Amino acid sequence: MAVLEAAMALCRETGFAGLTIEAIAERAGVSKKTIYRWWPSKGAVLLEAVFDAAASIAPHGDTGDLARDMTAQMMGVVALLTPQDASPVAAIIVEAQRDAAIADALREQVIEPNIAHFEERMRSAQRAGEIPEDADLGAALDLFxxxxxxxxxxxxxxPDGDEMRARVDLVIAALRAMGSAQG
Amino acid sequence: MAVLEAAMALCRETGFAGLTIEAIAERAGVSKKTIYRWWPSKGAVLLEAVFDAAASIAPHGDTGDLARDMTAQMMGVVALLTPQDASPVAAIIVEAQRDAAIADALREQVIEPNIAHFEERMRSAQRAGEIPEDADLGAALDLFxxxxxxxxxxxxxxPDGDEMRARVDLVIAALRAMGSAQG
Known part of the structure; x- marks a missing residue:
């Protein structure tokens, strides 16, 4: 949709501070009134754009190789946050620290669904014996x-790809070590 | 110092958004001109206050028990960030996302010295045999x-104390597992 694309493009060019409803309207070729009919703020426009981008770019794959899949998914997240100063996703995360409505929407629409997909992938790894049955998935989420x-x-x-893979390997080693220590 | 104490107290009461140089001056019983002579912005005042608080509340102890020391140090960090909405430290972290001068000062005055203390504690744990000699301290920093x-x-x-301890134990298990896998 033109409005969402305009908001993403402008955020990349000017940062969130330079983003305005007026500039979004001009770039998208619609009136400010049209934008305000559907979104209460520039943050709300950007959040919807980010939601679309996050859903398409960072899915949880399941190739049967947990380390490879987690590295790929998290490098997708890193791509969404790069470059940090011009990333609409990073801008929304900052905005969420100041705007409780953005924080709630971000958590409900992006973070919680991502956590659910993560837990699904982890349960698949448990069934496949890649990590112990009793691995603490809350701790795993934090550490990954x-x-x-x-x-x-x-x-x-x-992190770059090599650093990410090193951290993923460490977390998986931890989950295995704790499982075998307890089991 | 009265100005720093006033800034911390006001931030806890009103949040960073409600903090002003005028309010800090009034609470500290000095003129605005006095504050501006020493600090360029309310963020700079709060950063100096936070720097003092961080140095006194979250040191890295060395009792010879790495899991206990890391849990204690990080619960000190959590205390500095609690409650999140009224924490001057959390406010400075948010401000650093928008103000490059605050970000640089925070990194140079608080984060990098903390990382140096962390690495010192980790090297002590390596000498004591609690973690392997070749443990990846960059990855350890990220995971802790x-x-x-x-x-x-x-x-x-x-995280509460129990959750923090569970995560600390996982990271230490990971460092040991990777060390023995490579060694």
């Missing part, structure tokens, strides 16, 4: 995704 | 601290 956000928040540079 | 920021960013609720 944590490095991305630790680095994002403090501008430490997002 | 990642969960805090993943949860902070998406408002998933910060």
């Amino acid at each position: 995704y944590g490095p991305i956000y630790h680095r994002l928040v403090f501008h430490l540079g997002l | 601290y990642g969960p805090i920021y993943h949860r902070l960013v998406f408002h998933l609720g910060l």
Whole structure:
């Protein structure tokens, strides 16, 4: 849809601070009134655009190789956040720290569905014997995704493919070690 | 110092959005001109206050028990970020996403010294044989601290002491498993 594409393109060009409803309307060739009929704020427009992008770019695959699938999915997330200063997804995450409505929508529309897909992939790995039956999936979620956000928040540079794979291998080793230690 | 204490107290009461130089001056009993002589912005005042708080509340101890020390240090970080909506430290982290000068100062004055202390503690654990000599300390940093920021960013609720300890145990198990797998 033209409005969503215009919002994404403008955010990449000017950052979230430079994004305005007026600029979105002009780029999309519609009136400001049309935009306000459907979205309450520029954040709401961008959130919907980001929701579409996140759904199409970062799915959880299941090739039977958990380390490969998690590395691929999380490098898809990293791509959505790169470059950090011009990423509409990073902009929405920042906006969510200041706007509770954006935070709730982001969590309900993007994060919670992603967590559900993650848990599905982990249960498949449990059935396949790649990780123990009693692996703590809440801890696994934190350890898999944590490095991305630790680095994002403090501008430490997002992991490249090799670093991501090294972290994924560590987490899987941890889940196996704890399982066998307890079992 | 009165100005820093005033900034911290006001941030806890009104959040960063409600914090102003005028309110800080009034609470501290000084003129706005005095504040502007030493700090360029409300963010700069709060950053200095946060720097003092972070240094005193979340040191890296070394009791010889790595899991206990890391859990204690990170629960100190969690305390600095709690409650999230009224935490001056969380406010500075958000501000750093929009203000490159705050981001640089935060990284140089708080994050990088903390990473140096973390690495010192990890090398001590390597000498004591708690983790392998060749453990990847960059990955360890991401995995230890990642969960805090993943949860902070998406408002998933910060870990309590039991959850933190479970994650710390997982990371240490991972470092041991990878070391023995390679060694």
